[in-house]
Amino acid sequence: MPKYHQDDARRQMDQIETVRNVCMLGSMGHGKSCIMDNMGALTGYLAENKIGDQLFTLYRADEKEKKSNYKCNPCHFLLDAKYSELKGEVGKQELGEEKDGKFMFCMLDTPGHIEYSPEVAAGLRMSDATLCTVGVQDGVGVMMEYMVTDSLKERCKPTLFVNKMDISIMVLEKTGEELYQDLSKVVENMNVALAGAEKLNLKGFNLVPELGNVVFGSAYYGWAFSLRQFAKMYAAKMPGMTEEKMMKRLWGDQFYNPAKKTWTTVEVEGSKRGFVQFILDPIINMHKKIMAEDASWEAMATKLGVTLKAEDKKLKGKALVKRVMQSWLPAGDAIATMIATHAPNPKVAQKLKIEHIYKGDMESDTAKAMVACDPNGPLMMHVVKMTPTGSAGRFYAVGRIFSGVASTDKYHIRGPDYDPEDPETSAYAQEGRAQNVMLNLGKEMQPVMNCPAGNIVSLGGVDQFMSKSATISSDKKSYNFTSLSFNVSCVYRIAIRPADSKQLPKLVEGLKRLQKADIIVNCVSEPTGDHIVSGCGEEHLKLVLKDLKEEHAGVDFTRGVPTVSYKETVTTECAKPALSKSPNKHNRLYVIACPLGEEVSQAIETYKVNMQQDVKKRARVLIDEYGWEKTDCMKIWGFGPNDIDVGGANVLVDQTKGIQYLNEIKESVNSGLQWAARQGPLAEENMRGVRFNLMDVKLHADSIHRGMGQLQPTARRVFFGAVLTSDARFMEPIFKVVIACPEDVEQGVNQAIMAKRGEPQYTEVKDGKTIVVAFLPIAETLGDDPFTKVLQTKTSGKALATFAFDHWQLIQTDPLEKGSKAESIMLDIRERKGLKVEHPDISEYIDRL
Template structure:
């Protein structure tokens, strides 16, 4: 148990080579928080006896009741490596004490925005995988995000106790299970990573290197091959080896680790290792991993769980495990926990793996700088980040807001990448919309206090140098969710985070008592701050809309709103899904609209995108910020666009970045550039509120074919052109077979074989379709993957459980947009109903407006 004083922590903070910022990431219920406990208990903030029960990082009441982690919290740990272990570290180091900033993030897909926020401020990740159920959809999503942020992973196989006690696997089967998980994770890493030639080098995980841990968080034991290699090196050591130096010893252990995994076999008769599976006299040899590592563990489990007293006593003595007097009288599982905890303490193994294999800020910021910083790669700020220089200008990224005990105030939580942040320092607070040289989204204010976040407690601290994670007081009024804090005048922003889910489910909220409206508005502002993903919008009809990632996410948001942020009773509507409008064919006529003064005419057509382009724009492969020629080449090669047209893209919309394009394919028109801004404004307006039911458009390309304009500038101002452009665009859409698109979830369901039929039944009722079904090797579990419209997903979980006797566990992730089959003009079709409902809800006129409103005759 280490008890910290703030001064001690502050002293370690300066040794930036000995800091590790890491997060724990995994699928829901694979045991992240429980594992985190054994780390915290080792590094001394919970009393040892209570680890495993406390789930220290789950700070909120609803997290403790639901047993899931919702918000990511941060904790600092302190760990000292022994002289011998320091020899394993391949990067620069500074003394033997390490400060580990650990961020426990949620695994539930609805909170993946929390995970993204956690990843941005860390350099390494401990990926936890349940060895019974293997790599799941969420593990993959989060790992993919981590690799995109250039974060180095190490793997922990959790829940080994289940594999041994429930599934009763044989050692060889267990080895195969591990081998398969390692392969699956490496496939993800190599698919999304930059390869060995990239700036990070090889980040594949490998048990031989010690980057894979095995164990059980609940029982509090874990090991990597390093622990066993050390035992065997000591055991096989020749008499003269006692005086080995740390470096030579490390070399021996590393050699030993290579023999403990893969197709290496051990001959117990001669005590030698061999590469072939049969001994010289033809006996089948056991695999070293099974014989030397799993066998002792199986023996301990077997002896204790079958109450073999003498054997247990012998094993305990042989393994040199010293039990307390109170532990000696235990039997069965409690004794098993005590023995395994003593023999292979989880905290030790994991903390060693973290300190040895995860990068320090000094190492990581060299290759992460270009991803983190938007500005030029050689200005002062970038150099400060690259070198992690405490004397450089302050550069700090705020990744999220954490509510304080004081209602309505937030701590800004983030990481210092360069310089030193201190109480009372006057800084530039830059929101995500800030551009250098302009005043928008920029505040010059002093920081009131800097604090350390310790799970459930906060400690004030004078100043914090770069490489560390910190909370700030007094910045929350100026930032909504994320932002950059700096002292350097010409600094650019840190890049905005990319979320892997998008808010597609909306609820309208109102106060039960109309007099509480101001409180509700204030509460919504606070809610928008506290959750990195939620959107709060006011519709034109005056409704307050909250948009979230899914049912569970919205439920938590509404609960927060009611209890913490607004503190008033709230009425909420049924959840509604947002749709997108698109077209399915090219416009059948060239659409003409005249301006209100009849002096200007616009001719346009609409046509659908080729498949995949809208997704490319979402990902950012095609964007408004790209270099013109490069973008044109990409469009021409991949989507067979005409190169000259591809160079004349006016803009993307809505919001300047959306998946719709306005191109100019006119030939020799006078005054065209003068009306460009007005047409673009009309385009942004039209794509934000489409013709069918005022939802965003998606995947539509508009071509400006011809324009005739009045010669006097005054007759072709914005007031004449903007509404004309909008009418013309609407006419294009209505003549091009308009369609609605709905959001689709990718659902992954884990279930035993016998209930697969029930799942198909539920999915068919809900318009879902299964596209993959596979068995989890070595278990009776099946994984069913299906697409399910978000609109049908409400109550899906409850429905599924009632049809499968509670044995199926679904996970939904937003996957893509898909066209709703049917014509919105046909009164019997599904899109027609959706359009009617949406228009009614928004208070628009009934029915889709007639084409004559938009299309003019010559």
């Protein structure tokens, strides 16, 4: 049990200057969950001798089995204020003169696998800082580079834990200088990954060991240190040496000659690097003495102020190393000190963050309240994920409060597509009452009366009013928060059916619950009776199907073969407008389709351009950056499809002139756009990168003859016709694959890439390994002969590949050309979906005058 009650935690949340919201970042196996164990031991969530073994933030049985988490889980820690090293006016402002208060940390343990990166995106949105964890032997990998880039977009300030020093000392037996070079390389590469901060005008986002925002150690063995810990000790022993001056001596090219007691910036005879001599050598010597069962370790420990219990002294080998090092350099203390000192509090952080994530006017009272992190302002909470409550089918809404106070009250709950200026989106807004307010204290959810601005909280009872994410507000006129952007896309899909048809209702209900429980998973029904579950990869699909069976549906189902999603697009502008007539023949729509452009498509998919933006701001972006005409910018009717996981990179522009009743059909035509863009004409795949220009409209004078029932299907037909007359093509999803291998198998790696339609990009040597970077069609990673199998064969198993979704690529062949590869893809998809296995008939969509 923790050393404090939830009421203590709640009281501390009012002291907003002492709150730290921190997202853990790191690749799989780099030690994030071990770090959480060290923090848990500080607050009584687990015993010190369980550090590294209990992994208390891994809640699920499958997480414990793999020792790796799949979900982003917030955990609150109430800590002593002694951990702060803040000085001067900043320290007084945060903790008062006496520094006798507490700190409230909320740390979010996130997955390290690329396929679960949407959980990382959710954690970053709720956080103000990051604790990046890098194994010193593993180095800064591709996954960490992605994470760091995303953290900068969310304005999260970095700190760093360089982990796994125990392996370098006890397994690899590296010298102090060798280990320093490895540690230095990690810090250097992390700063390279953080270089984007300068472009975003973010100050103080670099990692500098001399400032204390980097900690080194072993999370599993429970020890860690910052330079300040050793600087304090040695400064007291060296005449004229200050703590700040000593910190600078303990990193970089600073060499000390103990005989002459002099420092130089180049290594000369009799001198040794300060970091090695004063920090690494004592640590390495302690390890060696204990492992060699040299009794002098005890005298050395006593000299360092380490005292052990009698039963601890009976330990041997690594168990004794763990106990001694935990007592000498407790990792929890070092991490807590770094976070308390270098992670910003919400009042500071929200000044940077709100402008980036709020869609409304920054001069509004609501925006100003969020920038000030004002608990007296209107409630503004961004719910970024849902987590099961334990009751069947019910979820907590997990999110960050940016202003106001969340309590058991009635609020406006709005989906991502809501726009207060667009009456057509009113269906996405509801009123609902929160039934309880919960904090995550260790493994337990504990109720509190309310929760103020700047904190992360879970609300119960509001899950019925939202799907995956929402803006919760007490201000009806406020705008939404921007949607999360992801590094991955739901490009893998699998068809399922209930094993017993009588269990279909349970399966359908389970799929609804699954969509809430997973941030990005998408579930749809096909005319064939199949239910399609789409995920980020094979690993992700395995997990969600397991959850569907065991937690959400509770029924058996059969599953098909995993396949890949495609997009439908156009490559040219059609020669003349496509014409479609309404079913009653009284209305006509004329539309041209043309390529939208990759840059604009990406801008829409990353929400740089979206329908909720101020029209003038959006126009300015399109004019200045993408060369659009001002008239077109001001007459955008809609983006489609709206689904948050699809992206909506298709645009409808009104280019008509002097048409009566035009505004009356806007909703109907936009509805047709959503339908068409979600299920394109080739194979009912999502469209991407298509711009539709509405050129002319002929409408019946009587409104009863131009309603939704007449115009919506007509709009869909004319959009289909326009696409089919504009050289329609498929786009396929592409992985960026990074392959590490010995130099002697590099040729085999390139052969494997070429054999699977891949495109090598560049090769570099990093940390003694050859790194090959290439683009690879995701479809080539599936089937009986996947890329990984070919790679293993070509390299005798010596190469290791990591994958991440990168972009959509045009398939050049014509799907309407007999015998082409694109035609084969189209017909396969149509057969799988229960459509006619034939080319789409353009005469079904285009009418004649």
